[in-house]
Amino acid sequence: MPQGRIQRLCAFGLRITAALAFLAPLLTRLVVGWGFHVTGYGKLSNLDKVTGFFTDLGIPFPGANAAFIASLEFVGGLCLMLGLGTRIFAALLSCSMIVALMTADKASFLEKFPHTLTDVTPFTYLLFLIWLVLIGPGPVSLDYFLSKWLGVGRKTEV
Numbered sequence: 085m086p087q088g089r090i091q092r093l094c095a096f097g098l099r100i101t102a103a104l105a106f107l108a109p110l111l112t113r114l115v116v117g118w119g120f121h122v123t124g125y126g127k128l129s130n131l132d133k134v135t136g137f138f139t140d141l142g143i144p145f146p147g148a149n150a151a152f153i154a155s156l157e158f159v160g161g162l163c164l165m166l167g168l169g170t171r172i173f174a175a176l177l178s179c180s181m182i183v184a185l186m187t188a189d190k191a192s193f194l195e196k197f198p199h200t201l202t203d204v205t206p207f208t209y210l211l212f213l214i215w216l217v218l219i220g221p222g223p224v225s226l227d228y229f230l231s232k233w234l235g236v237g238r239k240t241e242v
Contacts, residue, residue: 167225
């Protein structure tokens with residue numbers, strides 16, 4: 085009979101983790117979204133400094149790109165926290181992190197490759213953003229409620 089207890093314990097554990105599964109995308113969106121929102125606000129507040137930094141990095145059209153990235157981080161971070169347009173903003177911010185890894189954080193990325201890559205902040209953000217693109221916003225999000233209201237994303241029977 086010990087096998088029955090083990091099976092019941094496993095089933096109980098699975099029910100608990102299934103009930104808490106909504107937390108993974110929610111907490112990821114809140115933490116990553118907050119990080120982008122705050123840095124976006126900082127960039128918008130110091131747009132001239134960001135433009136100069138982008139110029140030093142050799143990024144084309146530094147003024148336009150500085151304004152675009154600052155706005156993307158500010159608005160995209162807020163939308164990630166709300167779970168609105170999650171996959172779109174996560175994809176756009178992923179592109180931003182790839183550019184950051186190829187420019188501003190290139191030396192750090194190459195130095196820490198492959199042993200301590202998670203010490204490079206844009207790389208860690210990139211991993212979480214890719215995860216959000218693939219998994220989605222989760223059930224505690226405006227995306228989820230909008231999809232229910234609009235009737236999109238339903239599974240069709242074959």
